[in-house]
Amino acid sequence: MSCRSNLSSWQALEQSAANLKQQKLKSLFAQDDQRFDKFSCQIPGLLFDYSKQLIDEDAFSHLISLVEEVNLDAWRKKMFCGEKINFTEDRAVLHTALRNRSGSSVMVDGEDVMPAVQTELDKIKHFTEKVRSGEWTGYTSKAVKDIVAIGVGGSNLGPQMATEALKAHTDDKLNVHYVSNVDGVQLADVLNKVDPETSLFVISSKTFTTSETMTNANSAVKWFLNSAKSEAAIEKHFVAVSTNLQKTRAFGIADENVFTMWDWVGGRFSLWSAIGLPISLYLGFEVFSDILAGAYEIDEHFKNAPTSQNIPIIMALLSVWNTSFLGYKAQAILPYDQALHMLPAYLQQGEMESNGKSVAFDGRTVEYTTVPLIWGMTGINGQHAFYQYLHQGNNIVPADFIASVKPQKVVDKHHDILLSNFFAQTEAMMAGVDEQQVRKDLAEKGIAQEKVEQLIAHKIHQGNRPTTSMILDTVDAKAVGRLIALYEHKIFCQGILLEICSFDQWGVELGKGLASAIEAELTQDNVHHEHDSSTNGLIAYYKQRR
Numbered sequence: 001m002s003c004r005s006n007l008s009s010w011q012a013l014e015q016s017a018a019n020l021k022q023q024k025l026k027s028l029f030a031q032d033d034q035r036f037d038k039f040s041c042q043i044p045g046l047l048f049d050y051s052k053q054l055i056d057e058d059a060f061s062h063l064i065s066l067v068e069e070v071n072l073d074a075w076r077k078k079m080f081c082g083e084k085i086n087f088t089e090d091r092a093v094l095h096t097a098l099r100n101r102s103g104s105s106v107m108v109d110g111e112d113v114m115p116a117v118q119t120e121l122d123k124i125k126h127f128t129e130k131v132r133s134g135e136w137t138g139y140t141s142k143a144v145k146d147i148v149a150i151g152v153g154g155s156n157l158g159p160q161m162a163t164e165a166l167k168a169h170t171d172d173k174l175n176v177h178y179v180s181n182v183d184g185v186q187l188a189d190v191l192n193k194v195d196p197e198t199s200l201f202v203i204s205s206k207t208f209t210t211s212e213t214m215t216n217a218n219s220a221v222k223w224f225l226n227s228a229k230s231e232a233a234i235e236k237h238f239v240a241v242s243t244n245l246q247k248t249r250a251f252g253i254a255d256e257n258v259f260t261m262w263d264w265v266g267g268r269f270s271l272w273s274a275i276g277l278p279i280s281l282y283l284g285f286e287v288f289s290d291i292l293a294g295a296y297e298i299d300e301h302f303k304n305a306p307t308s309q310n311i312p313i314i315m316a317l318l319s320v321w322n323t324s325f326l327g328y329k330a331q332a333i334l335p336y337d338q339a340l341h342m343l344p345a346y347l348q349q350g351e352m353e354s355n356g357k358s359v360a361f362d363g364r365t366v367e368y369t370t371v372p373l374i375w376g377m378t379g380i381n382g383q384h385a386f387y388q389y390l391h392q393g394n395n396i397v398p399a400d401f402i403a404s405v406k407p408q409k410v411v412d413k414h415h416d417i418l419l420s421n422f423f424a425q426t427e428a429m430m431a432g433v434d435e436q437q438v439r440k441d442l443a444e445k446g447i448a449q450e451k452v453e454q455l456i457a458h459k460i461h462q463g464n465r466p467t468t469s470m471i472l473d474t475v476d477a478k479a480v481g482r483l484i485a486l487y488e489h490k491i492f493c494q495g496i497l498l499e500i501c502s503f504d505q506w507g508v509e510l511g512k513g514l515a516s517a518i519e520a521e522l523t524q525d526n527v528h529h530e531h532d533s534s535t536n537g538l539i540a541y542y543k544q545r546r
């Protein structure tokens with residue numbers, strides 16, 4: 001396998017980056033009135049505009065060549081066909097099979113996985129209908145009113161993000177609450193609001209060994225038994241989503257109440273599996289199914305669209321371009337839609353757990369920066385918090401701006417005001433304000449010359465801050481499916497472009513192991529491990545004062 005920096009497209013891109021660093025986006029727009037048409041594309045339900053990225057046709061053509069040189073097409077085929085591209089864990093990567101509507105089979109180890117996928121979808125559908133219709137009843141024969149979804153990381157962020165995105169579409173049949181933090185405050189807060197007789201707990205954990213989830217699940221059972229008194233009642237109130245039947249059995253959940261998933265579904269790509277059960281319960285199976293349909297549309301786009309029009313590939317290329325070539329080490333996710341307020345948190349796991357790595361496929365340390373730091377919040381709130389940094393800080397942070405044409409709820413002129421901010425911010429980040437303009441503005445305001453000289457440097461905005469704008473028709477179930485699938489495929493492409501194995505997460509293991517050793521020190525007498533003096537000091541401080 002050749003080093004990426006030896007590829008001719010990589011070297012050409014280094015040259016393009018050196019040239020473009022001297023360029024102003026504002027001038028690129030001034031020089032070419034077709035720029036928006038050249039660097040934007042549309043697919044059903046979505047406009048994708050990357051014309052405010054610091055690229056030109058030359059750089060874009062080298063990026064397209066990079067896709068060919070790394071043989072992305074072959075990797076894409078391997079993923080969709082169930083080859084074990086997660087080679088460090090010896091697993092296929094098949095979240096696409098969970099939303100496959102083509103009718104064709106998907107083989108893993110000589111077996112078609114599609115019948116099992118369909119069986120599980122049917123199970124989710126039937127269970128959803130039973131619970132939502134009131135046919136499923138608790139130990140006192142009452143219907144379910146509250147879903148308490150316990151899980152963390154990939155077993156929480158996807159369903160919670162989608163629930164938040166689509167809660168405007170609820171028919172108010174059920175409430176849903178998410179518990180992910182082992183901080184007992186979160187669980188206690190939820191348990192305070194719900195009634196054991198009408199609560200259904202969904203314990204989601206692919207492994208069913210995650211300490212935080214098991215601690216929360218055990219405390220929930222204890223709380224439940226305080227009222228129900230009989231362990232036989234558990235099966236009416238606790239279901240699980242997991243690959244680990246042994247552990248779910250040991251926990252006391254009947255096999256028929258376990259929804260399965262497979263080792264070829266990575267946690268952070270599992271929203272489409274039974275991990276999405278809370279979405280289905282809360283909003284109905286139709287909505288869940290529409291999320292899958294939206295994602296399938298993107299799978300088809302990703303498989304079939306030419307590279308220069310292929311949105312996830314372009315997203316990945318721009319990320320690699322900004323990070324590895326232009327040297328921008330962070331990226332902001334800025335939804336101008338309240339419904340998408342959890343998207344930054346969701347993508348933090350998606351992008352950083354997948355590609356936040358520094359060794360190539362063959363184990364050597366890569367010579368470039370890989371994935372940027374992903375962060376953000378709803379754009380409007382960000383404007384009043386950290387946009388100062390985005391506009392005038394001395395680190396440039398490229399940003400994805402995401403909005404929708406039609407709001408989920410029309411309230412007077414709110415949406416026009418919201419979108420004015422979206423357009424204004426991307427324009428301001430691109431164009432900035434130069435000295436001449438600042439002088440003109442201050443002169444018009446009649447500011448004294450001495451004050452003008454003092455203010456000039458402070459008021460100049462360099463601009464040249466790259467942004468991508470995505471405009472959805474509206475945030476409905478299909479749009480959520482499309483948006484998430486776009487980012488998923490972006491993450492996959494980024495991994496291939498950077499030679500990063502995107503589907504393992506060894507980096508989260510070290511802290512987990514240490515935490516369990518320290519837990520013994522905190523909970524058992526006479527257990528003491530030697531740490532560095534800081535860790536020893538912190539533990540001693542806590543133990544003395546707790």
Ligand SMILES: O=P(O)(O)OC[C@H]1O[C@H](O)[C@H](O)[C@@H](O)[C@@H]1O
Pocket residue numbers: 152153154155204205206207208209210213267268353505508
């Ligand atoms: O679903 P679980 O097995 O409980 O795992 C939950 C999460 O915890 C782990 O630490 C991983 O970092 C995540 O990728 C995973 O989604």
